[in-house]
Amino acid sequence: MSENKKSSGFSRRQFLGRTAVAAAGITILPSHVIAGLGHKAPSDKLNIVGVGVGGMGFANLKNMEAENIIGLCDVDWKYAKGCFDHFPKAEKFKDWREMYDKLGNSIDGVVIATADHTHAITAAHAIAMGKHVYLQKPLTHTVYESRLLTKLAAKYNVATSMGNQGSSGEGVNLTTEWLANGEIGEVTKVEAFTDRPIWPQGLNTPENGQWVPETLDWDLFVGPAKMRPYNEIYHPWNWRGWWDYGTGALGDMACHILHPVFVGLDLGYPTLAQGNSTLLLNDCAPVAQSVKLTFPARSPKKKMKIKLPEVDVHWYDGGIKPMLPDGWPAGRDMNDAGGGVIFHGTKDKLICGCYGKDPWLLSGRVPNAPKFRRRVELSHEMDWVRACKESADSRIKTASDFSEAGPFNEMVVMGVLAVRLQSLNKPLEWDGENMTFTNLKDDETIKTVVRDGFKIHDGHPTFDKTWTDPISAKAFATELIKHTYRAPWSLPDMPA
16 A cells, blocks of 8 residues: 555544534634634735646636645646646645645635536535635536535635636626616527537447556545546546536536526526437437526516516537527627527627627617626636635625525536436426425336447448436436435535
8 A cells, every 4th residue: 555545544534533523513714714703814825725736726726826825636646747846835635635634724715626526525525614615617516516515605604606707707797787777678588508518428438447547546536426447538627528527518618608697687496497419328428418497587686677587598519509590790600719698688689608708789789787796806716815815794705606606506407407307308397495306207217328339230320229227217316416425425414
């Protein structure tokens, strides 16, 4: 057994003891809370650690390098080498539990950019230790996990932000303000799309495993998901297309593209969900998919000069885009920086790109609506740093605080649920408050394709599909809403 494995095992035992203390209601507070009652002078530096630092985590940390980066954790030290080299003074770990144990009393904030399926567990335990959290999008892998982070962040009153950086941009501000001012009238339909996936999807599950690279701890990467043999088809980065680890193109990009829709139309929980796609496999996300989410009428907030009727939000990916509406400028590409949104209003249509960027009206008119949203002068990351340093009782929330990002992410992963339950061939009725589908019958079953068995025989394409055994649709849906974690991984309890 290597030194890394020995130290990791010891710290895991420490972590279990520490989380037991937190579960008993004794919060392990960051140093600045003890010293300054929750306030840290803007000139003082935060002690920040990163979990998952080989990709976006590295980019996020570079945007915070004016602070103290004291710890770096990644399951793949080859993939994370660039970050390790950039922050040579930071202590390095493979297991986040070991890092939380060893550096916990010194940590002020945690930046997390792991695979989607480990977002919730790394963030939830950090919050329960009283740490501020910056968490990459999508916020979580499931509806339940999103609800948990929303409630934990409120309970421990920490500064939080999801890594959908467009939420701090001017495009989202303008889109929201134009909608509120009634510039396009009432909106009953929205269409949105992305040009992704740009990683492989619609793939058969590998039949054989491969030797795990020496630099990678595969058991830690798999974490709470079911164990399967390592294959380079999953890691690095391509995990996005595999259901156990990612949420496909929808989870990856909807947190950017649909954010101005959620905020601008003050959406809550959908009541109906439908999905369809190209060939749906049991383990891998489809090549292309579409989703329709229906939201009930809402009561407009004070700043809104419009009614908020029932609205259908349509999503497309895998190269599919909405049809061009009448009056579209000839030659203008609907795809702006990776996707786009069309708000269909009773008076006009509002179009914006990915991240809500560069909104415009189809009529060509330029609105002059009152500005009521806070403008972020710093970067998305540094605005989170700013919030971390402010007193909890007077903190100005970030543009994607978990109080908003949590419910929004529930909308995003609901789209994934709709796609994965499409073989039921009916709109799914959703009770958002109780996180359950209300029209699934006890006798309904569902099965999915394990392998497509595609071959060419005498010039004719054929499929010899391998299917899963039929299982209860209710049981399948329940597992998608709240995963059963692989032992010994577990989440903190849901706050009341």
